[in-house]
Amino acid sequence: MTAIRIAIARMRALVRRDAITDEIREELNFHVEMRADEYAQNGLDPHAARQAALRRFGNVAVIQDRGYDIRGGGVIETMVQDAKYGVRQLAQRPSFSIVAILTLALGIGVSTALFSVIDAALLRPLPYPHPEELVTIDVKETSKSGESGQYAPSMADIRRWRALTTIIAHAGMGRVSGFMPLIVETGTAQRLTVAEASEDFLETYGIMPILGRGIQPDDTREGAPAAALLGHAFWQREFGGDRDVLGRSIRIQNKPATIVGVLPAGFYNDTAVWQAKQFSGAFLEMRGSGTPVIARLRPGVTLAQARSALDTVTPAGRVIGPAQAPARVVMESMYDDETSQFGATIRTLSIAVTFILLIACVNVAALTLARGATRDVEMAIRTAIGAGRGRLIRQLLTESVLLAAAGALVGVLLAYGSLDSLVAVIPLSLPPNSPVTLNATVLGLSLALTAVTALIFGLVPALKLSRAPSTISSMLAVGGRSGAPLSRRAGQWLIAIEVTLALVLMAGSGLILRSFAKLVSVDLGFDTANVLTLEVEPLDQAPAARREYYTSLADALRRLPEVAAAGAIDRLALDGGATYWFPEADTGAHFEGPQRTVLPGYFEAMGVRPLAGRLPEDADRLTGEAVVVNATASEKYFGGNALGHIVRIDFKPPRQFRIVGVVPNLRHGGPQSRVEPEMYILPNPNPGDTSPVTLAMVMRLRDRASLSIDRLKQAAAAVSPRVLVGRIRPAAALLSHQVAEPRHRMLLLTLLGAFGLLLTLVGIFSMTAYAVARRTREIGVRVAFGARPAQVVGVVVRDSAWPVAFGLIAGLGGTYYTTRVIKSFLFQVEPHDPTTLVAVVAVLGCAACVAAWLPARRAATIDPVTALRAD
Amino acid sequence: MTATNSDQLHGTLDMLVLKVLDNRPLHGYAIAARLERMSNDVLSVEEGSLYPALYRMEQRGWLASSWAVTDTGRRARFYKLTKTGRAQLKSETASWVRLTTAVADVLNG
Numbered sequence: 009m010t011a012i013r014i015a016i017a018r019m020r021a022l023v024r025r026d027a028i029t030d031e032i033r034e035e036l037n038f039h040v041e042m043r044a045d046e047y048a049q050n051g052l053d054p055h056a057a058r059q060a061a062l063r064r065f066g067n068v069a070v071i072q073d074r075g076y077d078i079r080g081g082g083v084i085e086t087m088v089q090d091a092k093y094g095v096r097q098l099a100q101r102p103s104f105s106i107v108a109i110l111t112l113a114l115g116i117g118v119s120t121a122l123f124s125v126i127d128a129a130l131l132r133p134l135p136y137p138h139p140e141e142l143v144t145i146d147v148k149e150t151s152k153s154g155e156s157g158q159y160a161p162s163m164a165d166i167r168r169w170r171a172l173t174t175i176i177a178h179a180g181m182g183r184v185s186g187f188m189p190l191i192v193e194t195g196t197a198q199r200l201t202v203a204e205a206s207e208d209f210l211e212t213y214g215i216m217p218i219l220g221r222g223i224q225p226d227d228t229r230e231g232a233p234a235a236a237l238l239g240h241a242f243w244q245r246e247f248g249g250d251r252d253v254l255g256r257s258i259r260i261q262n263k264p265a266t267i268v269g270v271l272p273a274g275f276y277n278d279t280a281v282w283q284a285k286q287f288s289g290a291f292l293e294m295r296g297s298g299t300p301v302i303a304r305l306r307p308g309v310t311l312a313q314a315r316s317a318l319d320t321v322t323p324a325g326r327v328i329g330p331a332q333a334p335a336r337v338v339m340e341s342m343y344d345d346e347t348s349q350f351g352a353t354i355r356t357l358s359i360a361v362t363f364i365l366l367i368a369c370v371n372v373a374a375l376t377l378a379r380g381a382t383r384d385v386e387m388a389i390r391t392a393i394g395a396g397r398g399r400l401i402r403q404l405l406t407e408s409v410l411l412a413a414a415g416a417l418v419g420v421l422l423a424y425g426s427l428d429s430l431v432a433v434i435p436l437s438l439p440p441n442s443p444v445t446l447n448a449t450v451l452g453l454s455l456a457l458t459a460v461t462a463l464i465f466g467l468v469p470a471l472k473l474s475r476a477p478s479t480i481s482s483m484l485a486v487g488g489r490s491g492a493p494l495s496r497r498a499g500q501w502l503i504a505i506e507v508t509l510a511l512v513l514m515a516g517s518g519l520i521l522r523s524f525a526k527l528v529s530v531d532l533g534f535d536t537a538n539v540l541t542l543e544v545e546p547l548d549q550a551p552a553a554r555r556e557y558y559t560s561l562a563d564a565l566r567r568l569p570e571v572a573a574a575g576a577i578d579r580l581a582l583d584g585g586a587t588y589w590f591p592e593a594d595t596g597a598h599f600e601g602p603q604r605t606v607l608p609g610y611f612e613a614m615g616v617r618p619l620a621g622r623l624p625e626d627a628d629r630l631t632g633e634a635v636v637v638n639a640t641a642s643e644k645y646f647g648g649n650a651l652g653h654i655v656r657i658d659f660k661p662p663r664q665f666r667i668v669g670v671v672p673n674l675r676h677g678g679p680q681s682r683v684e685p686e687m688y689i690l691p692n693p694n695p696g697d698t699s700p701v702t703l704a705m706v707m708r709l710r711d712r713a714s715l716s717i718d719r720l721k722q723a724a725a726a727v728s729p730r731v732l733v734g735r736i737r738p739a740a741a742l743l744s745h746q747v748a749e750p751r752h753r754m755l756l757l758t759l760l761g762a763f764g765l766l767l768t769l770v771g772i773f774s775m776t777a778y779a780v781a782r783r784t785r786e787i788g789v790r791v792a793f794g795a796r797p798a799q800v801v802g803v804v805v806r807d808s809a810w811p812v813a814f815g816l817i818a819g820l821g822g823t824y825y826t827t828r829v830i831k832s833f834l835f836q837v838e839p840h841d842p843t844t845l846v847a848v849v850a851v852l853g854c855a856a857c858v859a860a861w862l863p864a865r866r867a868a869t870i871d872p873v874t875a876l877r878a879d
Numbered sequence: 880m881t882a883t884n885s886d887q888l889h890g891t892l893d894m895l896v897l898k899v900l901d902n903r904p905l906h907g908y909a910i911a912a913r914l915e916r917m918s919n920d921v922l923s924v925e926e927g928s929l930y931p932a933l934y935r936m937e938q939r940g941w942l943a944s945s946w947a948v949t950d951t952g953r954r955a956r957f958y959k960l961t962k963t964g965r966a967q968l969k970s971e972t973a974s975w976v977r978l979t980t981a982v983a984d985v986l987n988g
Contacts, residue, residue, distance in 0.1 A: 035907060036927065038908065039926070043926075065926045067927070068927065071928065075931050079937075
């Protein structure tokens with residue numbers, strides 16, 4: 009035994025070549041030499057004297073090593089040494105290391121990727137300088153009758169406020185989204201997002217044109233020459249980044265505008281053109297235009313200060329009649345506003361990610377412990393050669409840090425590789441201007457995460473393992489099996505914790521899955537299979553000509569051999585929006601639902617059959633009198649018998665309609681939309697009618713027929729060459745786009761749930777395998793006394809099954825608190841939906857038992873003779 | 880050997896080392912030689928175990944060390960008492976006296 013000790017100590021001494029080792033060696037050597045000298049003076053020959061001195065001194069190598077441990081060595085040297093040793097240890101057990109590293113990589117990778125999304129969404133929602141100074145402003149008016157309303161301020165308000173130069177740095181009015189894309193002609197015509205803004209709007213954001221000038225007050229005068237600034241992406245795409253675009257003319261909605269500037273890249277990339285908003289004298293003082301107003305406060309000015317300062321110069325208004333009280337300024341921080349909308353999603357993802365990470369930690373702790381079962385001897389030897397407990401803990405922690413670092417490296421690479429696909433499925437509408445990247449903040453965070461992870465999963469095993477028997481003889485005497493670095497109870501706790509976390513995670517995934525299944529099985533009332541939609545419009549803005557165009561195009565499409573039915577509608581189903589004219593029925597009832605303009609053939613194309621009466625026919629186009637209503641309207645306003653009733657809409661002049669049919673409820677707004685009483689009307693055939701008409705064509709193809717985009721474009725152009733052909737999309741694509749966000753959420757959470765399950769199973773597997781290894785002798789005894797293999801396996805599985813059951817119950821309790829977070833995402837499913845919870849418990853419970861049973865089988869194969877004789 | 884005994888031994892050894900160094904700085908061999916004269920028991924097992932004790936006390940700040948040349952012209956590491964070490968010696972001596980007095984009282988009945 010002593011020989012082993014000395015050999016090991018020598019080896020270690022050889023490895024440790026640094027200043028402190030040398031110093032200690034010199035000091036000890038001095039002592040031995042002095043003693044040898046003394047013996048030599050007493051008459052011993054030099055060799056014998058040295059031997060005697062060494063005997064008296066004790067084991068030099070061991071003492072040197074202990075001394076080194078006490079003096080702590082050079083911190084760096086120790087760390088390097090520990091790291092080298094750790095790498096060797098990890099390399100010796102590649103399967104353990106790979107599983108542990110992959111587990112950590114998964115945990116760290118998932119969290120890093122999601123942190124970058126959260127970082128983009130929450131921490132950098134406004135990619136402008138000093139976003140905290142930006143505010144949105146509304147004005148609240150209260151009328152004499154006590155009504156009050158909140159309105160967008162007028163341009164005159166803004167100019168008055170801007171005069172308060174100590175409070176307001178910049179203020180402007182502008183609208184960047186939320187309208188119909190306009191037709192922009194730069195040679196060819198396209199529908200593009202065109203924004204409009206007053207002077208100082210871009211300056212408020214801190215945006216300066218890279219070419220030309222911004223919008224000046226002069227540009228906003230009524231009748232001023234139309235000024236336009238180009239978005240960077242549009243400038244690159246359409247003009248090849250030509251710096252000579254200034255002064256050139258483009259047409260917006262058939263009106264010319266002069267290019268006066270180009271905006272920098274990254275500022276609202278999707279917006280092609282910024283136009284100066286123009287205000288006539290009357291509009292200057294008009295509030296409630298709906299165009300948002302933003303301002304930048306002077307640094308250090310609080311919302312409250314700004315509000316009260318602005319109040320003093322804000323006149324009472326009369327949007328809703330004569331004012332009762334002075335107008336009040338309503339001011340919100342843009343930052344708070346931008347971030348609040350992400351709340352529920354971010355919370356959900358953060359919880360899920362935390363759980364994954366915790367499970368990963370517990371898992372690696374379990375793996376480390378399980379591996380530790382075979383390391384008692386090593387620990388005992390190290391203790392015997394003088395390593396203190398602190399030294400052992402440091403070594404074990406170093407190994408954990410190495411694992412975590414490797415895991416972090418793989419994880420960050422994973423995150424980097426998967427970021428784009430993650431951003432594609434993340435159920436957040438991220439701010440348009442903040443790209444999701446792995447930046448320094450995110451990397452720093454995952455670094456911190458790694459450190460914490462290493463501590464969490466490294467500390468428990470380190471404390472346990474370092475408590476191994478202190479003498480190698482006792483260790484070796486019992487054959488390296490007596491040391492129980494992890495008690496049975498502690499292992500069971502780890503399993504219970506994992507199962508608890510996994511259950512909560514999977515319950516969330518399960519609820520979202522079930523809710524998605526309900527969502528996609530909703531009966532929309534129409535059939536999207538084989539349906540194509542075509543957005544097209546004539547450049548000619550005259551209403552009569554446009555109506556004529558659509559009618560002719562529908563006829564032309566019907567003549568195509570591939571087309572079974574063709575019609576048109578004003579707003580495509582599943583693409584949002586509807587128009588409300590509040591018609592009045594002959595029964596005196598007022599319609600509250602939307603009216604949709606269709607061309608005959610629309611219902612046939614959507615696969616809809618009438619419930620009563622008939623569908624609109626081509627002959628009805630002449631009078632435009634026939635309309636159909638949906639079942640809800642028929643029930644609500646006509647007692648279920650709508651046929652023949654007359655309905656009026658207050659157009660100028662009014663139109664009168666006769667209900668000729670009732671159709672089923674069509675959920676045009678998608679599966680989550682409310683069913684409202686709807687009415688379907690035909691375009692006004694009166695040539696003098698000036699209401700604008702833009703329709704989208706809808707056609708049903710014959711079975712197995714397909715129609716190329718080119719043929720559709722040809723057909724559209726054959727009717728009239730001056731047309732703008734927009735998107736051509738299958739209705740099924742519209743539907744899947746409609747449920748894209750729920751689907752992405754479902755995918756993401758299902759993935760996270762699956763990760764959690766996988767990690768937990770790996771954990772249970774390794775803990776059970778560890779238990780089997782630890783109990784080899786006990787099991788050997790049982791077998792020797794006649795226990796059957798099934799009984800032995802049962803004993804082992806039972807030991808893991810109890811904590812699983814405990815974890816399931818604790819997890820159910822946990823879901824009570826956590827599933828509330830996702831309540832707003834659930835569709836027709838309660839947060840405590842029993843079916844889902846039972847299913848999740850069953851899946852997790854069964855999988856956990858299988859994970860425990862697989863290694864437990866090994867217990868049955870233990871040969872009692874070998875087990876009892878083991879060392 | 881239980882922890883208490885081991886601690887006691889450590890404590891005793893520490894106190895003796897501090898006492899030896901009370902007058903002047905010494906190198907390890909000289910300390911061992913003085914201890915040997917004072918008591919045969921404490922270090923009879925392994926002389927070398929003096930060194931871990933010295934390092935421990937140095938880590939605790941009781942001792943300071945530096946390399947110097949001995950009378951015989953060899954390089955050796957000399958240990959001397961720090962202020963803390965002196966205070967420690969005082970308090971250990973006091974408690975040792977208390978303990979031995981108490982034990983003596985008991986033994987003398």
